[in-house]
Amino acid sequence: MPSPPVSQKLPFEAADPSALPEVVMAASDRSACKVFVGDRFPAFELNDLSGQPHSAEGSLGGKGTVVVFFQVGDDAVSRLRAENLLLDIQSDVASKYPAEEIAVLAIHVGETTPQLSDALKQSEITFPILVDANNVVLPQLTAKKPPCLYLLDGEGKVAWMDIEYGPAVRKQLSRAVQVLARH
Numbered sequence: 001m002p003s004p005p006v007s008q009k010l011p012f013e014a015a016d017p018s019a020l021p022e023v024v025m026a027a028s029d030r031s032a033c034k035v036f037v038g039d040r041f042p043a044f045e046l047n048d049l050s051g052q053p054h055s056a057e058g059s060l061g062g063k064g065t066v067v068v069f070f071q072v073g074d075d076a077v078s079r080l081r082a083e084n085l086l087l088d089i090q091s092d093v094a095s096k097y098p099a100e101e102i103a104v105l106a107i108h109v110g111e112t113t114p115q116l117s118d119a120l121k122q123s124e125i126t127f128p129i130l131v132d133a134n135n136v137v138l139p140q141l142t143a144k145k146p147p148c149l150y151l152l153d154g155e156g157k158v159a160w161m162d163i164e165y166g167p168a169v170r171k172q173l174s175r176a177v178q179v180l181a182r183h
Helices: 027-032 076-094 114-121 167-182
Strands: 045-048 053-055 064-070 102-109 129-132 148-153 158-162
Touching: 064 076, 064 167, 076 102, 076 114, 076 167, 102 167, 148 167, 158 167
Parallel strands: 064 102, 102 129
Antiparallel strands: 045 053, 045 129, 064 148, 148 158
């Protein structure tokens, strides 16, 4: 008798492509989260790089909002990771969806530094880069350090999230945004 076919589906892929990807994380990571799927995202107001204020509520897209926390450190690797993350979000989300439908907010955790400016010079980022110089917003969400990603629905509730970033998370985020954009 032939053996059953081996599934080519990765563990994080939902059987229903119209459903949001399941948020799966280790118990230790889950315990670090203060906000999870279904919870309202906390209110905040932060300035962008030019000093203009942005509030969480005033920045929501009609169908969803990607909020990405990142940090540019003093070293080249940290800067490259931040650049790659922001460029991925630009190409996977901001370039594909009108901001009125799916908005993107990137929040740099820490002071504005020359490294942050250098990292952004080369990019063609079209979404706001906010600065949380005193690290007040991320601790309301998790005890983890950046990068952390949250996808909010049109009402400002967390629809999907992850507290790390890599190729699998990138794929999940893209799929989650597609699902919200269709509704």
